[in-house]
Amino acid sequence: MKNISILGVTGSIGTQALDVIRDAENEVRLVGVTAHRNFEKLVDIIEEFKPKYIGVTDSDCFGKVKEYCEKANMNCELYSGEEALEKIATLEEVDTVLTSVVGIAGLKPTIKAIRAKKNIALANKETLVVAGDIVMSEAKENGVEILPVDSEHGAIFQCLQGNESKDVNKIILTASGGPFRGRKRDELKTITPSQALKHPKWNMGRKISIDSSTLVNKGLEVIEAHFLFGVDYENIEVIVHPQSIVHSMVEYVDNSIIAQLGSTDMRLPIQYALCYPERNRAVAHSLSFKEASTLTFEEPDMDTFRCLKLAYEAGKMGGNMPAIYNGANEIAVELFLDEKISYLQIEEIIESSMKEFEFVEKPTLDQVLDIDRRVREYVLKKYVK
Template identity: 65%
Template sequence: MRKISILGATGSIGTQTLDVIRKLDGELRLIGVTANTSVQKVIEIIKEFEPSYVGMMDHNSAEEIKKYCEEYNKNIEVFHGIEGLNKIASLNEIDIVVTSVVGMIGLEPTMKAIEAKKDIALANKETLVVAGEIVMKAAKENNVRILPVDSEHSAIFQSLRGNDISTLGKIILTASGGPFRGKTTEELKNIKVEDALKHPKWNMGRKISIDSATLMNKGLEVIEAHWLFGCDYDNIQVTVHPQSIVHSMVEYTDGSIIAQLGAADMRLPIQYALNYEKREKVIADTIDFYEISQLTFEKPDLDTFKALDLSFRAGRIGGLMPTILNGANEAAVELFLNEKIKFLQIAELIEKCMKVFSDEVEKELNLENIIDLDRRVKEYIAEKAVL
C-alpha cells in the first residue's frame, strides 16, 4: 500500500485523485490533505478517508476543521498557511505527494517534499515553469522521481518508457484547441468569462480553463516538457488535436513515432503516476476504435493565440523570464475572471511585463529571486490593468 498526501485535495485534480483511491480500494492510503477554504469538502474527505493530517491555507478555515475534529473525536493534526502545506508535503509516513495546487504557491512545498525524499506526482505546472532547473537538480540529488500527472506529459513519459532517452528526436504535444479553436482575433475581442470557461473536452478548474482558452496552458506545458525530458525547445512541437484522444507523441531519431492514446479522463494519468511502475485495472472508459470517425491535427494559430508564442520565447530566453511569464499570466487571468480586463488583454499584459522586466532575467536563479520577482510582476499588473 502506497501512502500519499494531496496538496489541493478539493480542486479538480485533487477530487479525481480521491476517486482513484476509491477505485483502487486498498492500494492507496490517504495520509494528508490540504485545501484553501473549502471546509465542508474537507470534512467530507475526513469522514470518508480518515487522513491523519489536514492543512488549510486560511486560518479561520483551519480553526473550523479543528473544532469539527474535537467535536467528533477525530485524532487529526490540523495546520494552516504555507507551513501547513510544507508539513503535509514532507510527512515521514508518506511515499508520494500529489501536488495539485494551482499557481506559484506549489513551488515551496514541492521543494520541501523533494528534500524529504518523497516522490512527486506533479500536477502543478508552475513548479517546473519558474524553477525547472532548481527542481530537477534537487530531485536528482535526492533520488526523487518526478512523475507527471498532466495528461500530455504522462503520455510522453509512457511513450519514452523502455527506450534510450538519447534517441529522442522530437516531442509532439497535443492541444485540444480550447473553446475558441478556429476563431479570429476580431471574434475574441468581446469574449465573456463564462464562454472562456466552457472547455469542450476537459473538466478543469477556472484558472486552468482560461489558460486552455488562451493556449497559455500549452505554453506552460512546453516549458515543463523541456525540463522533464531534457528536450530543446526547437525539438518541441505543438499540434492542435480537437478529439483529445492522442495525448502526446514522441518522435525518435529514426523517424518512428510512439503515441499514447486514451479517454479524456484525468484519472488515467493520475493512476499511472500513483502506481508507477505498474499498471492497475481500468478505472475509466476505454476507446472503441470502431466509433472513432477521425483523428485530426492542426498547426496552432500563434498570431491569434499569442500566449503560446510568448511561452516559447520565455523558455528560450530562460533564467527568470519564465517567472515573469507565469506571474503576469496568473495576475492577468485573475483580472479577467473578475471581469476587469478583456480576454485578449491577458496576452498583451504578459508581453508587456516580459519587456518591462527584461533586465531582471539574468539575476541568479534561486527561490528568493523567483518569489520576489513573481510578487513584483503581479503588483505591476495590478497597477497597469487598463492598457
C-alpha cells in the same frame, strides 16, 4: 502499500485522485491532505478517508475544520496557513506527494517535499515553469522521481518507457485548441469569462480552463516538457488535435512515432503516476475506436493565440523569464475572471511584463519568488484603476 499526501485535495485533480485511491483496493493510502477554503468538500473527504494529517490554508476555514474535528473526536493533526502545505508535503510516513495546488503556490512545498526525499506526482506545472532548473537539480541530488500528472506529460512519460532519451528526435504535445479554436482576433475582443470557462473536452478548474482557452496552458506545458524530459525547445512541437484522444507523442531518431491514446479522463494519468511503476486495473473508461473513428491534426494559430508564441520566447530565454511569463498570466487570469480586464489583455499583460523586467540568467529561489511578486504589483498598478 503506497502512502500519499495530496496538496489541493478539494480541487479538480485532487478529487479525481480520490477516485483512483478508492479503486486501488488498499494499494494506496491517503495519509495527509491540504485544502484552501472548501469546508463542506473537505469534511466529506475527512469522513470518508480519515487522513491523519490535515492542512488548511484559509484561516476562517481552518477554524471551522478544527471545530468539526474536535466535535467529531477525529484522531488527526491540523496545520494552518503556509505551514500547512509544507507540513503535509514532508510527512515522514508519506512516499509520494501529489501536488495539485494551483499556481506558484505549489513551488515551495514541492521543493520541501523533494528535500524530504518524497517522490512527486506533479500536477502543478507552474513549479517547473518558474524554477525548472532548481527543481530538477534538487530532484537529482535527492534521488527523487518527478512523475507527471498532466495528461500530455503523462502520455510522453509512457511513450518513453523502454527507450533512451538520446534516441528522442522530438516531443509532440497535442492540444484540443480550446473553446475558441478557429476564431480570429476580432472575434476574441468581447469574450466573457463564462465563455472562456466552457472547455469542449476536459473538466478542469477555473484557472486552467482560461489558460487552455488562451493556449497559455500549452505554453506552460512546452516549458514543463523541456525540464521534465531534457528536450530542446526546437524539438518540442505543439499540434492541435480537437478530439483529444491522442494525448501526446514522441518521435524517435528513426522517425518512428509512439503515441499514447485514451479517453479524456484525467484519472488515467493520475493513476499511472500514483501507482508507477505498476499499472492498476482501469479507473478510466475504455476508448472506443468505433465512436472515435476520425482523428484530425492541425497547426496551432500562434498569430491569433499569441500567448503560445510568447511561452516559446520565454522558455528559450530561460532564466527568470518563464517566472515573469507565469506571474503575469496568473494575475491577468484573476483580473479577467473578476471582469477587470478584457480577454485579449491577458496576452497584452504577459508581453508587457516580459519587456518590463530585467533578465536574470540563473535566479535563486528567492529571486524567483521576488520577481513573481514584483510582476503582480506591476500589473495591478498598470491595469487596475
